[in-house]
Amino acid sequence: MNKPQQFVRNGKFQLPSAAELGFDPLEMRRKYDFERDRRLRPDATAQYQDIDGDLHRYNDDPHVTEQIERAAVQETVEVAILGGGFGGMLIAARLEEAGIHDFRIIERAGDFGGTWYWNRYPGAQCDVESYIYLPLLDETGYMPSLKYSFQPEIHAHAQRIGHHFNLYPRSYFQTQVRDMRWDDAQARWIVTTDRGDVIQARHVVISSGSLNRPKLPGIPGIRDFKGHTFHTSRWDYDYTGGSPAGKLDRLANKRVGIIGTGATAIQAIPHLGAAAGHLYVFQRTPSSVDERRNRPTDPAWYKSLTPGWQQDRNDNFTKLLVGVQVDEDLVNDGWTELFKSLGELLDGTGATNLTDEELKQLGEILDYQHDNRVRARCDDIVKDPKTAEALKHWYRPWCKRPCFNDEYLPTFNRPNVTLVDTGGKGVDRLTAKGVVVDGVEYELDCLIFATGFEVSRATYTHQAELEIVGRDGVKLGDYWANGMRTYHGLMSHGFPNLHHMGFTQTGYTPNFTYQLDKQAQHLAAVFTDTRNRGYTVLEPTLEAEETYLRLVTAPNAMTDYLANCTPGYYNAEGTAKSNNDGFLQGHYPEGGLAFYEMLARWREAGDYAGLRVR
């Protein structure tokens, strides 16, 4: 960390020279621009291959041990919940606490867990601290074993919540909602499933996940490869052997390739490197990989925590991430370090009158300093200088998910691991035998796609794999064809009593479960209040929706930042020009904390501002 005096002299902001910094920020920016530009491609989000049709097997559930047999149901409930991940479970738990027991969870998978049900690849771990990420720790009394939990523990916690709140008897697994229609006369949604169920629900809450549908690169030959293939989110342990803890013993004599070096691949590659006969890592853009610094939970510390601690810790984390200074950084990790630096730098310098432009420049320099430190780890750890160089990321920290892992970089010192850097182009094509890059064919027995999930290329309903027909027969996919339109990120005009949980147009923080729980608490409070007052229909007015949309899509500090980023799903592969493009498609300008405070004020006012209520 640089000393504040470097930037503030006699109470006045002044940029340090390149000599003082040890690098030239302008040159750095040129390098970042160069690396971004050579990755931009005209097909942008259309570059990916849909997994419909004959590629649908990439989406099949490899974790199901038995098919659930049951008769189709016809029933009427207060709330139908789509999705049994943490979002769906949180709304169910908060409804249960509020005394609303009449709900059903409908889930495609064979169990609870959502992303942690599907993503069982070796090394799968949550990079947000377990004490704030694992929901309902206070309520279930569970102590996570580590500061950063691995997938089996997270999935087991989802099951624990399912038992604690008695959710299993009120859930339909291996069941997919295919169609939902609003029946205005009855003021209910008619929800139909692939099991022939017909469920009439006063309210529907959708928490179907934002990164749930695997995507593949749209490269020639994707159907030609004759070896074994699968996507990381549908890991095939029958083929690899081992478990999420690693020890992939069936790969010992295999030539294995993995395409992608994002947050998922970073965690799986150390296990593949340890097990495979030979591993080829096909890289288009390197990830920024910082230290993990994991450690076991201290039981004495955990025991000393008093009720409400998890909420306080989450608030503390979220405050830091929106630039609010706190007395103590409770989480104190790579995330909070990234956010704290600017505040710490200015604190006590007396330089309170910086212009927005000066703050922007400072932020940029701090990002470069951070990136330099992360890049230096490649030189320190990776022995082959060419490989070390190729593993360095050249984009600012929030352009892609920052990664934290202690085993990833050392994996490239193994003699059986080869980094195939494609210089930002991506792999050329697949053949029957393997992968081609720059005219060289890499023959493989197994090819693993760590190529992420459908985000911006699909319409919402395609991603969620269902049709939603609102009032007057309007389809949600059509209504959102040019981007999501919501009021508070939660409801849309023309779709009464339909509630969305997720990132979009809400208040962002990297701890997704914090957002989901806040949304669940909000919805449970609203449902309780409407029930008490005898309201049956809630729907945002068009005017309120448009006013809100203007607020969340107005340009803000992140708009330029993301527009200048290397391509990725955050910025619609480099095409995002406004705050309504890319992954978040708009977010509350003042961040997570302010957003949920605003929702609390809205509830307290009790006038349902912006909604038409009957």
Ligand code: NDP
């Ligand atoms: P990503 O979309 O982040 O990464 C996909 C990878 O595939 C990128 O490296 C991409 O390169 C690469 N790729 C795509 N097409 C090609 C091609 N034609 N040739 C070569 N490479 C290609 O998916 P992930 O599954 O890694 O992560 C998705 C998200 O899941 C993360 O951003 C994070 O939010 C979440 N996650 C969270 C974790 C946690 O700890 N909480 C852990 C793991 C994932 P390029 O970068 O050039 O596009």
